[in-house]
Amino acid sequence: MALATTGALALAAIGGPAMATVASGAGRQTAAAAATRTAQSGAKTSAGRVSSDRAAARKYAATVKQAAAVAAPGRAQWSAPVPGASLSEAYGVADSQYAAGYHTGTDFAVDSGTAVVAVGDGTVVSAGRRTSYGNTVVVRLSDGRYALYAHLSAFEVTAGQQVRAGDRLGLSGSTGNSTGPHLHFEIRTSDVYGADVDPLAYLRAKGVGDF
């Protein structure tokens, strides 16, 4: 009996017409029926587990969404350096006029006197002249990256100042080694020349796309 039940169970587990063959005698029919019930309840348990996993996933997604809402209570966490400005030279373009051999930042086409803003919360590392960069503001961002704004015509922050995303840092210009008014903007992993990363990829990863 136990053997028959085991056999029926195994077949029931496979689930198929083989069940009819097993259920020939009355006793076997009972065993088969019990096995079927067991298999069905097993299937139910399994289905229940799947649906509970889905519920857990939904709950997790809701929690993540909630956390994001808490982190952004109406204030933008990240911004373009000049929201809406168009690009005039891309990052990484090979050019021997640069010491690195390529363009270490992204250029934004803006007239002199255009406000440039903090792309994220952070601390102003320096606001002063940096050789070919001209008047430059560097902000250490909350994630440890550095944002650099070059060729400015005026400063509106000083070193050590805390800034939040969207706060004005100064005005664009054409100081230093520049052929005309524009903002040269860099994102760096440390505040040294050549530690640059793709600024637009960085901003896009933060959800910024208005450029």
Ligand SMILES: [Zn+2]
């Ligand atoms: Zn540039």
